[in-house]
Amino acid sequence: MPNAVAIENLTRKFRDFTAVDSISLTVPQGEIFGFLGANGAGKTTAIRMLCGLLLPTSGKGDVNGFDIYKQNDEIKKTIGYMSQKFSLYGDLTAYENLWFYGSVYRMNKSLLKERIAELSDYLGLERFIRERTGPLPLGWRQRLALAAALLHRPKILFLDEPTGGVDPVFRRKFWELLYQLADDGTTLFVTTHYMDEAEYCRRISIMHRGKIIVMGPPAQLVKEYNKPDLQELFIDLIKERDNHAEN
Amino acid sequence: MRKIRQIARKEFRHILRDPRSLIIAILMPVMMTFLYGYAINLDIKNIKLAIKDFDNTSVSRELAGKFYNSGYFIRAEAEPDISDPEDIFRKGEAVAVLVIRNGFGKIMDALKYNPQMALDSDSPFQVGLFLDGADANTAAAAASYSSIIVTEFMKRALPPDFEFPGVRIASQVLYNPDLKSSHFFVPGLIAIILMMISALLTSITIAREKETGTMEQLLTSPVTPRQIIIGKVIPYVFVALLDGVLVLAFGVFHFGVPFSGSVAALFLFGVIYIVAALSIGILISTLVSTQQLAMMGALLATVLPSVMLSGFIFDLKNMPVALQALSHIVPARYFIAIIRGIMLKGADIGTLWLDAGALLCISLILLGLAAKRFKMRIG
Numbered sequence: 001m002p003n004a005v006a007i008e009n010l011t012r013k014f015r016d017f018t019a020v021d022s023i024s025l026t027v028p029q030g031e032i033f034g035f036l037g038a039n040g041a042g043k044t045t046a047i048r049m050l051c052g053l054l055l056p057t058s059g060k061g062d063v064n065g066f067d068i069y070k071q072n073d074e075i076k077k078t079i080g081y082m083s084q085k086f087s088l089y090g091d092l093t094a095y096e097n098l099w100f101y102g103s104v105y106r107m108n109k110s111l112l113k114e115r116i117a118e119l120s121d122y123l124g125l126e127r128f129i130r131e132r133t134g135p136l137p138l139g140w141r142q143r144l145a146l147a148a149a150l151l152h153r154p155k156i157l158f159l160d161e162p163t164g165g166v167d168p169v170f171r172r173k174f175w176e177l178l179y180q181l182a183d184d185g186t187t188l189f190v191t192t193h194y195m196d197e198a199e200y201c202r203r204i205s206i207m208h209r210g211k212i213i214v215m216g217p218p219a220q221l222v223k224e225y226n227k228p229d230l231q232e233l234f235i236d237l238i239k240e241r242d243n244h245a246e247n
Numbered sequence: 248m249r250k251i252r253q254i255a256r257k258e259f260r261h262i263l264r265d266p267r268s269l270i271i272a273i274l275m276p277v278m279m280t281f282l283y284g285y286a287i288n289l290d291i292k293n294i295k296l297a298i299k300d301f302d303n304t305s306v307s308r309e310l311a312g313k314f315y316n317s318g319y320f321i322r323a324e325a326e327p328d329i330s331d332p333e334d335i336f337r338k339g340e341a342v343a344v345l346v347i348r349n350g351f352g353k354i355m356d357a358l359k360y361n362p363q364m365a366l367d368s369d370s371p372f373q374v375g376l377f378l379d380g381a382d383a384n385t386a387a388a389a390a391s392y393s394s395i396i397v398t399e400f401m402k403r404a405l406p407p408d409f410e411f412p413g414v415r416i417a418s419q420v421l422y423n424p425d426l427k428s429s430h431f432f433v434p435g436l437i438a439i440i441l442m443m444i445s446a447l448l449t450s451i452t453i454a455r456e457k458e459t460g461t462m463e464q465l466l467t468s469p470v471t472p473r474q475i476i477i478g479k480v481i482p483y484v485f486v487a488l489l490d491g492v493l494v495l496a497f498g499v500f501h502f503g504v505p506f507s508g509s510v511a512a513l514f515l516f517g518v519i520y521i522v523a524a525l526s527i528g529i530l531i532s533t534l535v536s537t538q539q540l541a542m543m544g545a546l547l548a549t550v551l552p553s554v555m556l557s558g559f560i561f562d563l564k565n566m567p568v569a570l571q572a573l574s575h576i577v578p579a580r581y582f583i584a585i586i587r588g589i590m591l592k593g594a595d596i597g598t599l600w601l602d603a604g605a606l607l608c609i610s611l612i613l614l615g616l617a618a619k620r621f622k623m624r625i626g
Contacts, residue, residue: 051467073469081467087460091264092257103253104468132264148464 002065004029004156004187005050010059012045019045021210022059027203029155032178032188034198034218037207038238043191044084046207047158050189051081064155077105080154084161084191086141090134094125094144097133098151105152112151119147123177139166146177156187163197175200195231206234208241250470254478258452262482271447276440276490280497283432291388297323297341304352310374310400314345319392336379343389346375355404362405430505433498434586435559437491438579441517442524442553445487447545449528452479454541457532472621480525487521508589512596516585516603519610523578524549526613533620553579578613581606 005027012020020042027033037043048054050063052072061068064078088097095116102112120126123143133141142162149157159178163171175197178188190201198204198218205215214221214237218230227233262268298311314320323341328334335341351374376393378386456462465475498504531544555561556570557579563571574580581602588594588602596603 053463053466073471076467076469079467081464083460083463085460087464089257089261089461090459091261096257096260100253100257101468104250104465104470106249106469 002029003027003062004031005033005061005063005189007050007061007068008059010046010049010061011057012042012049012054013057018210020049020056023207023210023212025205025212025215027187027189029187030182030185031203032182032190032201034201034204035189035191035207036198036204036234037191041207042210043207044160047081047160047189047191051079051158052076077152078155080149080152080157082142082145082149082157082159082162084164086133086138086145088133088141088145088148091132093132094120094129094136097144098148101148102151107152115151116147119150123147139170142166142170142174146174150181154186156189157181159188159190161191161193163192163194171197195229195234198230198234204230206237208238209245213237213241250474251478251481254470254475255481258479258482261452262448262486268448268451272444272486272490273493276444276494277497279440280433280436280494283436284429284498284502291385292319293321294319294343294385294389294392295323295341296320296343296345296389297325297327297335298345298347299327299329300347301349302347302351306352306355307347310347310351310397311345313396313400314393317392317396319388332377336377336381342379342382342385343393344377345393346377348374355401358401358404359406429498429502430591431587433494433502433504434590435557435583437494437498438520438557438582438586439550439553439559440494441487441491441521441582442527442549442579443546444490445483445521445524446528446531446549447542448483448486449480449525450531450535450541450545451538452483453529453532454535454538457536458538472618476529476618476621480522480529483525483528484518484521487524488517491517504590506590507593509595513586513589516582516589516599516606519603519607520578520582523606523610523613526610526617527578529617530613530620533617533622552577556580557583559583575605576609578606578609581609 003026005025007026008024009022010020010024011018011022023042023046035043035046045054049056049068050061052068052075056068063075066072066074066078068075089100092100098116098119099112102115107115120129123146125140125143125147128136128140133144136144146162149159163174166174171194178190179200182188190197192198201218203215203217204221205212207213214225216224222228222230222233225233225237227236262272296314298314300307300311315322320343323335325335325338325340327341327344329346332344335344374397376390378389380386453462456465495506499506527548528545531548532541535541535544552573553559556563556566556574556577558574559579563574563580566574584602585594585599585606588599
């Protein structure tokens with residue numbers, strides 16, 4: 001099976017600051033890949049490069065087999081992106097937002113109508129589908145953002161801290177949805193701060209100051225480093241690196 | 248096409264649902280028209296005049312009446328102290344003092360029989376006028392109104408066949424026969440308002456998408472910069488045209504500004520001008536990332552040059568050469584020349600081609616720059 005994401009020595013500098021420092025990884029199709037790291041480690045910058053929002057300084061990268069330097073337009077048709085900040089239009093209703101994005105992806109009207117109905121049923125959006133999204137509670141807005149990212153059935157979904165600030169019940173439900181998507185063959189590229197969420201991932205990587213310091217299945221990593229759980233592994237690794245850098 | 252239509256439709260919804268942009272779009276032009284139409288008035292009227300009448304005859308009182316009934320002067324409350332005429336100026340109680348000497352009435356009567364006296368520069372016929380030069384324009388206007396009133400008054404006292412010797416200027420004002428400042432202001436105001444509204448609203452709309460993060464989402468979807476720009480600009484062309492029509496109707500029907508040229512020509516040039524203004528708005532939005540900065544940037548970049556360097560109020564020919572040169576890149580300069588030409592003089596493309604060509608070039612350059620500078624990537 002071809003790789004959904006394949007990057008090699010990908011680097012992004014902002015003047016003197018290297019946000020992403022020569023990272024390499026591959027994510028096979030259909031995998032849930034957890035992209036972990038402390039705040040400011042470079043996760044968002046890396047995702048933005050994969051989504052075509054930022055141009056890399058150097059390195060190679062393919063998304064769905066398309067080159068991230070030259071085939072941006074092709075990439076955009078096959079990915080879905082949900083950022084850590086709610087980024088749909090607050091002064092439009094949920095339906096208007098979905099309709100707008102569906103049209104941007106050139107979905108035909110009857111298909112779009114069907115898809116919106118399907119997703120609102122699947123994600124439980126009916127209750128507020130005709131309301132403006134600005135005043136809605138965060139959890140509902142996140143569901144809507146997920147719906148917007150899924151409209152065009154993307155092959156890869158990039159999720160940048162999708163569950164930040166929402167309650168545990170909703171987080172559980174959200175992850176159930178992600179599992180279902182993965183079963184249907186969608187590749188999920190997820191960043192998160194919650195270690196329980198990281199355990200849902202087939203493989204994870206931990207980033208620190210622009211570099212990937214470990215990568216592998218969560219259970220295997222815990223065993224390999226001889227830590228009680230993923231949380232301890234994460235904290236100890238980051239601490240160790242920080243001490244190392246300061247000395 | 249469908250993407251552009253959807254972006255435009257979404258943008259229309261933003262405009263209609265955001266009270267702030269509605270206020271900027273509709274209320275601001277109306278307020279500005281009122282402000283310029285009434286408050287900023289270049290017509291010099293109601294000059295406060297005090298008259299010191301030493302003669303105090305029916306003739307001298309008739310002259311005083313001519314002044315106060317002319318419509319240009321009003322009666323100052325205070326009595327002027329002739330030993331110190333400046334005092335009344337310092338107190339701000341009058342800006343002009345007319346002094347009529349004793350014997351004025353007798354001289355006027357004598358003129359009927361001895362008209363040559365009117366030409367004698369030493370004659371006691373003279374009346375004195377003190378002027379407060381602090382406001383030079385008002386003083387100059389008061390001097391010329393006074394001289395007209397006195398000359399007319401004197402001529403009526405002379406035999407009808409008596410001719411003043413020498414050259415006399417017979418002037419006639421064309422295009423704005425009443426010399427009303429609203430005729431001068433309203434066409435320029437349309438130019439200023441179109442520029443300001445278009446640049447302000449487009450720069451805000453793009454900055455808002457950056458600020459709220461919706462631009463990031465939009466840029467991960469398959470849209471091209473051209474689709475975003477065209478889709479965003481279309482609604483604002485309509486808003487700007489609506490504003491233009493609003494101010495124009497207000498000017499023509501309320502202030503009585505004439506419209507002697509072709510509506511179609513004005514519409515065509517208006518659209519070209521709006522494209523320049525919208526492009527400036529997009530350029531500003533590529534430089535800033537918040538709505539606040541966009542608003543400030545748009546106002547600074549449009550209002551100041553459009554008011555100061557366009558001939559809107561201040562004549563370009565009297566400016567330092569450097570400022571005159573700078574005025575050549577201000578789109579309002581050309582559009583004001585065009586709109587005044589069309590509205591007041593009924594000018595057509597034959598006389599306006601130079602300004603029209605310059606405007607078209609500037610609009611295309613700005614549009615090209617805007618499309619080039621608008622980035623599909625963030626950072």
